[in-house]
Amino acid sequence: MTLAAELENHRTYLYRYALLQLRDPQQAEDVTQDTLLAGLEQLDRFEGKSSIKTWLTGILKFKIIDVIRAKQKEPQAIPPDQDDDTGLGPLEELFDDRGHWAAPGVSEWAKPEQAMNNTQFWQLFELCLQKLPLKTAQAFMMREIMGLDLPEICKELDVSATNGSVLLYRARMGLRTCLTEKWFNGETP
Known part of the structure; x- marks a missing residue:
């Protein structure tokens, strides 16, 4: 199995991980794609000190943080029935x-x-x-x-x-x- 094929094998895990954090299927799919693309582009940097899954998860974490930061910069309307103060x-x-x-x-x-x-x-x-x-x-x-x-x-x-x-x-x-x-x-x- 090629390294690129092995990257693709982790897609489901990466997607679920991103979906849990972002709660938006489209954004989760986007960061999953970005992660796999970054993994492919940076294959020469993978030193094998960790598993590929761990390496990809590390890349994914930074992609998720970028999306969260972008969300925080965008003004968001809060529905009137949502009590944002407690978050309960x-x-x-x-x-x-x-x-x-x-x-x-x-x-x-x-x-x-x-x-x-x-x-x-x-x-x-x-x-x-x-x-x-x-x-x-x-x-x-x-x-x-x-x-x-x-x-x-x-x-x-x-x-x-x-x-x-x-x-x-x-x-x-x-x-x-x-x-x-x-x-x-x-x-x-």
């Missing part, structure tokens, strides 16, 4: 009027080590991530997947450090709630 969406019922955690306790998570290796778990994780409000999911992806620091995340999302921390906290709690209900309580998809 359907997670609103998990917090009281003062923004404190109000949801019932989360049951024990059984054998998380096994779940980490399960493909169905990661499919469900992606679905849970997609259910989060956009800024909340973006903050989580920037921190946990792209490895950005809080100041970088806040700058990209144009939020204060406090709001950035709250977004990360709510993302973790939202994912925890979704995964607990849908996976760890035995309701696998």
Whole structure:
């Protein structure tokens, strides 16, 4: 198999990764194409110190950051029914009027080590991530997947450090709630 063919084999993974972050199929396809094109153009720079998938994911991260930066520069209309201040969406019922955690306790998570290796778990994780409000999911992806620091995340999302921390906290709690209900309580998809 040629190196170019191997690059193409990673298209689906790269597309799903981009779609989780950007939540726009067209933009996800565009950055996937840009990543594969950059990979082809830079094959001579690939030294083999990591897997091709890791190398392509690194390129993709920068392409996604570029798209997010471009979005931040564009003026965006906020629908009147969207409460942009909290960024909670359907997670609103998990917090009281003062923004404190109000949801019932989360049951024990059984054998998380096994779940980490399960493909169905990661499919469900992606679905849970997609259910989060956009800024909340973006903050989580920037921190946990792209490895950005809080100041970088806040700058990209144009939020204060406090709001950035709250977004990360709510993302973790939202994912925890979704995964607990849908996976760890035995309701696998």
